[in-house]
Amino acid sequence: MDKLILIDGNSVAFRAFYGLPLLSNQSGLHTNAIFGYARLLEKIITDEKPTHFLVAFDAGKSTFRHKQYEEYKGGRQKTPPELGEQLAPIRRLIDVYGIKRYELDEYEADDIIGTLSTKADKEGLETIIITGDRDLTQLASDHTTIYYTKKGISDIDRYTPAFIEELYGLKPEQIIDLKGLMGDKSDNIPGVPGIGEKTALKLLKEHHSVEGVLEHLDEVKGKKLKENLTEYREDALMSKDLATIYKEVPIDFDIGSLKFEQDREEDKYELFKELEFESLLKNMDAAETEDKVEFEDELVDSLEELSGDVSFHLEVRAENYLVNAPVYLAATDGTHTFIKPLNELESSSIEDFLTSRNSINVYDIKRQMGLLRHLDIHFKGFDSDIMLGSFLLDPSKKIIDVAETAADFAINIDSDDYHYGKGKKAVTPTGAEHEKFLNSKVMAIHKVREPMEEYLRRDEMHELWATLEIPLAKVLADMEYRGIKVDASRLEEMEKDIQKRLDEIESTIYEMAGESFNINSPKQLGHILFEKLNLPVIKKTKTGYSTAVDVLEQLQDKHEIIEHLLHYRTLAKLQSTYVIGLQGEIKEDSKIHTRFNQTLAQTGRLSSVEPNLQNIPIRIDEGRKIRKAFVPKDENHVLLALDYSQIELRVLAHITQDETMINAFTSDTDIHTKTAMEVFKVDKEDVTQNMRRNAKAVNFGIVYGISDYGLSQNLGITRKEAKTFIDNYLNSFPQVKAFMKSIIQDAKRDGYVKTMLNRRRYIPDIHSKNFNARSFAERTAMNSPIQGTAADIIKLAMVEYDRSEEAKKYDAKLLLQIHDELIFDVPKDEVEDFISIIRRIMENAIELSVPLNVDYGYGSDWYQVK
DNA sequence: GACGCCACGC
DNA sequence: GACGTACGTGGCGTCG
Numbered sequence: 048m049d050k051l052i053l054i055d056g057n058s059v060a061f062r063a064f065y066g067l068p069l070l071s072n073q074s075g076l077h078t079n080a081i082f083g084y085a086r087l088l089e090k091i092i093t094d095e096k097p098t099h100f101l102v103a104f105d106a107g108k109s110t111f112r113h114k115q116y117e118e119y120k121g122g123r124q125k126t127p128p129e130l131g132e133q134l135a136p137i138r139r140l141i142d143v144y145g146i147k148r149y150e151l152d153e154y155e156a157d158d159i160i161g162t163l164s165t166k167a168d169k170e171g172l173e174t175i176i177i178t179g180d181r182d183l184t185q186l187a188s189d190h191t192t193i194y195y196t197k198k199g200i201s202d203i204d205r206y207t208p209a210f211i212e213e214l215y216g217l218k219p220e221q222i223i224d225l226k227g228l229m230g231d232k233s234d235n236i237p238g239v240p241g242i243g244e245k246t247a248l249k250l251l252k253e254h255h256s257v258e259g260v261l262e263h264l265d266e267v268k269g270k271k272l273k274e275n276l277t278e279y280r281e282d283a284l285m286s287k288d289l290a291t292i293y294k295e296v297p298i299d300f301d302i303g304s305l306k307f308e309q310d311r312e313e314d315k316y317e318l319f320k321e322l323e324f325e326s327l328l329k330n331m332d333a334a335e336t337e338d339k340v341e342f343e344d345e346l347v348d349s350l351e352e353l354s355g356d357v358s359f360h361l362e363v364r365a366e367n368y369l370v371n372a373p374v375y376l377a378a379t380d381g382t383h384t385f386i387k388p389l390n391e392l393e394s395s396s397i398e399d400f401l402t403s404r405n406s407i408n409v410y411d412i413k414r415q416m417g418l419l420r421h422l423d424i425h426f427k428g429f430d431s432d433i434m435l436g437s438f439l440l441d442p443s444k445k446i447i448d449v450a451e452t453a454a455d456f457a458i459n460i461d462s463d464d465y466h467y468g469k470g471k472k473a474v475t476p477t478g479a480e481h482e483k484f485l486n487s488k489v490m491a492i493h494k495v496r497e498p499m500e501e502y503l504r505r506d507e508m509h510e511l512w513a514t515l516e517i518p519l520a521k522v523l524a525d526m527e528y529r530g531i532k533v534d535a536s537r538l539e540e541m542e543k544d545i546q547k548r549l550d551e552i553e554s555t556i557y558e559m560a561g562e563s564f565n566i567n568s569p570k571q572l573g574h575i576l577f578e579k580l581n582l583p584v585i586k587k588t589k590t591g592y593s594t595a596v597d598v599l600e601q602l603q604d605k606h607e608i609i610e611h612l613l614h615y616r617t618l619a620k621l622q623s624t625y626v627i628g629l630q631g632e633i634k635e636d637s638k639i640h641t642r643f644n645q646t647l648a649q650t651g652r653l654s655s656v657e658p659n660l661q662n663i664p665i666r667i668d669e670g671r672k673i674r675k676a677f678v679p680k681d682e683n684h685v686l687l688a689l690d691y692s693q694i695e696l697r698v699l700a701h702i703t704q705d706e707t708m709i710n711a712f713t714s715d716t717d718i719h720t721k722t723a724m725e726v727f728k729v730d731k732e733d734v735t736q737n738m739r740r741n742a743k744a745v746n747f748g749i750v751y752g753i754s755d756y757g758l759s760q761n762l763g764i765t766r767k768e769a770k771t772f773i774d775n776y777l778n779s780f781p782q783v784k785a786f787m788k789s790i791i792q793d794a795k796r797d798g799y800v801k802t803m804l805n806r807r808r809y810i811p812d813i814h815s816k817n818f819n820a821r822s823f824a825e826r827t828a829m830n831s832p833i834q835g836t837a838a839d840i841i842k843l844a845m846v847e848y849d850r851s852e853e854a855k856k857y858d859a860k861l862l863l864q865i866h867d868e869l870i871f872d873v874p875k876d877e878v879e880d881f882i883s884i885i886r887r888i889m890e891n892a893i894e895l896s897v898p899l900n901v902d903y904g905y906g907s908d909w910y911q912v913k
Numbered sequence: 914g915a916c917g918c919c920a921c922g923c
Numbered sequence: 924g925a926c927g928t929a930c931g932t933g934g935c936g937t938c939g
Contacts, residue, residue: 169926303916568936569918588918590937595919620920623934648930652923659932662922670921695923751923751929760928819926830929834923866923 048811051167051302052097053160055178056104056148060084060137062179062196064130072323080133081140085319085327087177087196088144092309095175100146100307101163103156104138111153112289136322143315145308154296157183161292164191167302171820182231185222185292187211189816215248227257227287236286239279241271257287301589339459342490344384350400353380358408358493359401359429361389361418362485364467364475367657368414369527369640372421375481377489384489386482394422401426408496410434410449412517413645416524427521433492435516436499438646439508442808446646453491456498460487507805515804515839516645518846522861523643523653530638531660531862531870534908535630537676542626545618552615559608566615569594580606597760617669625664625673632658643864650831651806651838652866661865663909674909679872680860687859687878687905688912689889690868693718694837694899695750701895702803702832705782712897719743725779726772745776749783752830754822787829794828802835803893804843840899841867844892851888857881870909878905 063083070079091097126134141148149159160176164186167174174191176183184193184206193206204210208219217225228247230238242250250267254260260267261280267273276283309315312331319328347353359378365371376397377386401407401424408431409415419426437444437452445451450462466484468474476484503509557563560579564571573592576582585601586593596616603609632639644654655661663677664670679686691697696718700708711721716731723734723742741762748758759769777784791813794800799809808831812824845864848854857877863870869889873881882903890899906912 171926301916565936567919567934570936590917593918616920620934624921624932628933644931650930652930654931656932659922662920662932664921666922748929754928756928817926819928822926823928826929834929868923 049098049172050095051099051163051172051174051305052091052095052101052307053163053174053176054102055156055160055176055180055183056102056137056141056150057156058179059087059177059196060130060134063087064127064133066196069129072321076136076322077129077133078136078322078324080130081136081322082324084137085140085324088140088146089327089330091175091177092144097175097307099172099302099305101305102141102146102148103159103163104148104150105155106150106152110155111293112155116285116289136318139318143311143318145310147305149298149300151296151298154293158293158296159298161186161294162296162298163302164188165294167191170302171815171817172302182222182226182234182290182292184211185219185290187219216252217248221251221256223287223290223292224251224256226290227283228260230286231290234289236289237279237282238286239275239283241275246272257283339461340487340491342384342487342494344379344382344486344490346486347383347385350378350385350396352383353378353385353400354383355380356406356408356496357404358489358496359415360409360485360489360492361415362488363418364463367642368417369642370634373418375485377485379486379489379493381490381493384486386485386489389422394424397422398424398426401428404428406430408433408492410452410492412520413524413527413643416521417527420528429521430513430517431496431500432512432517432520433495433499434646435520436503436512439512439516439806440499440502440506442646442649442651442806449488449491453495456495458491458494460484460491506807508807511804511806511839515842515846518849519842520645522845522849523645526861526863527640527642529860529862530634530636530640531872532637532678532680533629533633533639533676534678535633535637535676538626538630538673541672541676542622542630545622545626549615549618549622552611552618556608556611556615559606559611566612567619572612576602576606576608580608582606617667621664621670621673625670629658629673629676641863648838649808650834651802651842652834653838653864655863660863671910674912677909679907682907683876684872684874685878685905685907686862686909686912687871687873687882687903688868688909689871689882689885689901689903691837691841691889692900692902694840694867695833696746697895697897697899698803698836698840699749699783699786699833700897702836703780703782703786704896705780705786708780708783709897715900719746722746722776722779726775741772745772748773749776750830750833752826752834754826790828790832791825794824800828800832802832802839804836804839806835806839808835837867840892841869841889844889845869847892848885848888851884854881854884854888857884859885873905 060080064080067079067083069077070082071077138148151159157180160183164174164176168188168190172190175194176186176191177194177196179196181195184195187193187206187208189208195204195206197204211217211219215225225247226236226238228239228242228250229244230236250260254263261276261283264273264276267276316328316331319331357378357380361373362375362377363371363373373389375386375388376392377384407429409429410432411434412429412432415429416426433452434446437455438446448463450460453460461484466476500509503512553566556566560575564575566572570591572594576594577584577592582602582605584592585598596613599609599613629639634640639658639660641655641660642657644656647654664673677686697712700712707725711718719739719742720731720734722745723738724731726742726745727738744758744761747761755766755770755773758772759766762769777787790800794810794813798811799807801807810824810828812820813828815821815824841864845861848861857873857880859871859873859877859881861869861871871885886901886903889901892899904912
């Protein structure tokens with residue numbers, strides 16, 4: 048879960064200053080506050096592991112509160128010069144820690160923090176506010192804790208709502224009432240004379256707020272107290288107002304931009320040196336050296352000196368291994384390691400090495416196979432892949448590089464980003480340092496294998512790893528390398544045609560708008576629609592007016608410009624993403640070679656990049672025509688597409704053993720009609736088109752785990768109606784309802800849910816107190832086993848197809864996988880025979896309580912496949 | 914370069 | 924009753 052730290056910059060500086068004796072460095076700069084600050088930051092970073100971080104400062108002298116009350120913060124003692132000179136270095140310190148800073152004229156740090164913590168609360172982040180000012184405790188909530196630094200800086204009280212309740216018997220939001228009554232000397236807030244903490248708490252216990260107390264003055268005991276409250280009622284109200292943190296500061300950034308990354312270690316080191324922070328420098332040195340493992344392998348001059356099980360690694364910095372050749376080879380058996388630039392090696396020696404090994408472990412088989420192809424080596428013998436293992440152990444962990452995976456096994460090596468640099472700092476390392484890096488990398492790959500396999504066994508996923516994901520990686524490697532042929536001339540033609548139409552629509556739109564503007568800019572379009580043409584605002588986004596399709600559709604009868612905009616949108620998307628985008632992806636061989644990501648989608652699905660061939664248009668004919676550009680290898684071949692019919696719902700029927708649903712699939716009734724019959728309690732003949740449409744949407748919702756809100760959006764109905772649909776659905780399929788309940792229980796008990804093949808997905812938010820986070824977690828728990836099992840099944844089919852001797856008799860080639868669909872290139876004269884083979888493989892990939900049904904179509908291009 | 918909006922598929 | 928609501932990739936505009 049994301050964790051946001053907000054520091055009240057000034058108050059913490061004060062605390063640090065007064066908490067430590069005066070120190071200074073050789074050049075005479077006082078450093079005690081800076082040092083205290085640094086220690087606090089160190090502690091927070093280690094203990095809390097924040098993902099987002101901000102230090103807010105008070106800006107100038109005047110704030111909106113001074114306008115309300117001139118004496119605000121009056122009488123406050125001046126900042127001592129010994130502290131004043133440390134404020135600028137503190138800002139530098141914050142910068143080198145990679146922490147964002149912010150201040151805004153007219154507002155205090157409190158208000159910035161209040162605005163952000165409220166925002167963070169809504170977005171479901173956990174927030175910690177660090178301050179030396181008790182005022183901020185009013186911000187405590189279920190997700191926001193205030194760390195109040197008492198004397199010095201290491202002594203911290205943690206203000207949660209429960210702590211405040213215990214301390215004062217108040218809710219966090221009543222802190223301002225407390226201040227209203229008792230005032231605050233340090234901020235020169237008057238309060239009511241004669242009222243201190245005790246009296247204020249007593250009054251608030253009975254009347255809850257300043258206003259409550261003032262309304263019930265007659266019930267207040269004590270003559271003087273009553274008099275003072277009457278006389279100073281305005282002061283009380285104003286004091287409360289002054290103490291109230293303003294939560295709507297016009298902040299011009301998102302919490303996302305506060306992402307915390309310690310990426311300035313060198314600058315930090317320099318600053319510590321300058322400030323003479325010896326202990327912190329030592330810490331940094333220690334982190335640098337002690338953490339990094341020293342491997343005790345020995346470099347050898349020949350691959351043949353390696354014996355037993357080995358780990359193998361081809362290195363190239365570039366992401367796309369299909370177009371970039373490897374530059375270095377590293378291989379190890381754990382004691383002997385071989386490292387060489389590839390230009391000093393013969394392909395044949397590498398191939399000999401690979402084919403003579405019993406067991407070869409790598410990080411990312413598919414990538415290694417792709418890189419080997421540059422050396423004309425087609426080797427399929429890898430039998431261990433720690434990247435795939437890491438993904439299975441926890442799919443939510445981002446797969447970044449070897450260092451990231453190895454760190455989970457207490458092996459710390461330099462990350463790729465660190466070694467190669469990022470962005471402008473990118474370097475091309477060579478020589479001994481680079482070889483040392485590669486040595487650590489291949490050793491880390493090697494060392495991780497054994498413990499990882501143990502974890503996989505412990506979690507019952509070793510089989511999934513060894514017999515599904517690893518073989519699949521090899522199938523995918525072949526598909527990526529093979530590519531799919533694209534007829535560029537068809538795209539060029541479409542481009543001209545669409546451009547002409549776009550130009551026409553564009554002039555029409557400009558004419559109707561009365562001016563020209565960038566239609567692709569939601570900002571400019573919003574201005575035209577909602578300010579110039581005064582159309583009603585349906586929806587707003589964080590940054591302005593929403594101009595999304597559903598909004599435009601609602602405006603359709605309000606102005607004729609809308610239909611042109613909608614058409615423009617459709618065509619512009621086709622043109623930029625597909626017609627032009629795809630042309631740029633065609634390689635020398637007239638093919639497009641997508642890459643599949645096997646370790647990204649949480650459910651176990653694949654994804655596809657550069658380009659994404661899993662989202663080529665199909666629903667609208669205009670877009671579907673893009674598919675005409677995808678063609679078989681020659682005129683004697685066809686493209687064949689086979690897709691599982693309703694695979695997720697069949698999986699659901701199997702997992703839940705719901706009789707009604709099993710019957711529907713066994714008797715081959717249309718499942719949406721059947722669902723409508725059950726949900727609306729009507730006979731088959733009486734199912735209207737609308738009923739079926741609604742039933743289909745509910746089924747869709749079940750499969751994708753959408754909420755009642757999502758369903759209401761899909762169907763254009765109210766959330767309440769959507770909820771009724773879902774409730775009726777669950778009552779019609781009682782075993783499904785029971786499953787949904789029990790899977791949530793499973794998730795709570797185990798912390799994860801799993802697919803039929805034991806693929807896990809951890810659901811930490813299932814325990815969240817945040818309704819949103821928890822609801823989402825529950826839907827994830829319900830949906831992941833279904834979608835994940837469907838993903839497992841098609842993967843099984845792909846691996847089974849790859850193994851099938853019978854299928855090998857045909858010259859059919861697997862080209863693409865699109866979640867529930869496989870696309871092949873097949874010789875025309877083999878297609879019917881091949882279909883019967885591949886259908887059997889797909890339909891029998893797994894045995895369920897309902898049949899798996901595979902539909903198919905083939906044609907002379909992808910568009911003709913229907 | 915990062916982020917937001919929008920749109921495409923399953 | 925509020926909350927902000929399937930996943931993924933990519934193009935474009937905007938801002939720094």
